[in-house]
Amino acid sequence: MRTALTDALTQLPDALQRVVSDWITNTHFGATFSPEQVAQMEAESDLSGAALRLTLLPIAAAYAVTPISTFNVGAIVRGEDGTLYLGANIEFTGVQLGQTIHAEQCAIAHAWTKGATRLTDITINYSPCGHCRQFMNELNGAESLTIQLPKTDPKPLHAYLPDSFGPADLGVESRLLTDAPHQLPTDDIDIPLLKAAADAANRSHAPYSGNYSGVAVETSDGAVFSGMYAENAAFNPSLPPLQVALIATNMAGYHWDDIRSVALAEMTNSTVSHLTDTQATLDAMDPDIPFVYSTLST
Ligand SMILES: [Zn+2]
The missing domain is CATH 3.40.140.10 (Cytidine Deaminase, domain 2)
Structure with missing residues (x-):
């Protein structure tokens, strides 16, 4: 297990630490909490909803790969079924900074790769940058996405991105995470x-x-x-x-x-x-x- 994850675990309240340590130390832990695991954490930690997600942010930030900034950001998105997907910022040395992945993009794309088609909210330990606000505006359900920051009331994405520019301005109806597969033939590919x-x-x-x-x-x-x-x-x-x-x-x-x-x-x-x-x-x-x-x- 990563040292950063072990360190993050020690930042959790004792009751929560007892519940999640077995999951996190399992080599098959996929940086995801199922609705059942969320219910168990809520039952045993006296934390629920946004308070629980905010408390779990150090676990998300432990996945950061930040050789340039050493500034670790954690994000947690919640799928419609209540599953929590973690994400963190990822940087690459030796290439231009445009290759960087922000924590919000990481959590959202992580959920997407696991089949989530709509997200209800995102919890982040720092205010989302303009780039991420625009990235989230592409999402299926962006109009109802809630952003939760520490010490700030939850607000809809559009409170952070007023007068936004989005897919509709280019006449595009499809949205990111919408499950609408294309029909490119792939059966003949033998690698x-x-x-x-x-x-x-x-x-x-x-x-x-x-x-x-x-x-x-x-x-x-x-x-x-x-x-x-x-x-x-x-x-x-x-x-x-x-x-x-x-x-x-x-x-x-x-x-x-x-x-x-x-x-x-x-x-x-x-x-x-x-x-x-x-x-x-x-x-x-x-x-x-x-x-x-x-x-x-x-
Ligand atoms: Zn960002």
């Missing part, structure tokens, strides 16, 4: 990791460029983590598919040196491409990571 990347492309959100794309990461023990591209109406807050796959990898408790190979699949002849940025980020992480690439067509 399993590339097929996983192509399947992720089929679940990507790319209504602006049409570059449906996905990445799959395989770890040294054979686990595979897929990441779908998350495009944004304001373009720059878009989250590339490599970042989403690395979020899934990180939140499952793996480190970058556990990565054995990576695959990227994206559309043929698209107006945008993730190829050079994906290669640059992987090269900066470890130039020896095997990388496979393929384009897809309808």
Whole structure:
């Protein structure tokens, strides 16, 4: 288990620590709390709802990878069924800062990779930056998303982002996390990791460029983590598919040196491409990571 997680555990009240320590120290802990686990924490800790989520933030922040800033941010999103998904900020050395993943993006993409289609609220230990406010404005249900910060009353996203610019301004109806798979054929792909990347492309959100794309990461023990591209109406807050796959990898408790190979699949002849940025980020992480690439067509 990560040292940061052990340290975070000691920051919890004793009653809560007793409940969650067995879960967190389990190697299969996926940085997610089921509705049943939430109910158990509430019953045994005298904390409930937002107070519980705020108290759990150090556990989320323990997943931060911050070699540049050493400034750790934690975020917890709640799915419609009450599941809590943790997230933290992730930085990469050796590439431009635009590759950075913010904690809110991490928690949201983490929930997405596990099948959440709508989120009710997000709890964060610092006020969301403008980039994240715009990223969250792309979400399915953004109009009803609640933001909870320490020592601040809960407020809707649109209180933090008045007069917003969003998908509707570009005539786009689809929203991030909406489960509307594309129909790119993937059955003929005979490299399993590339097929996983192509399947992720089929679940990507790319209504602006049409570059449906996905990445799959395989770890040294054979686990595979897929990441779908998350495009944004304001373009720059878009989250590339490599970042989403690395979020899934990180939140499952793996480190970058556990990565054995990576695959990227994206559309043929698209107006945008993730190829050079994906290669640059992987090269900066470890130039020896095997990388496979393929384009897809309808
Ligand atoms: Zn942010």
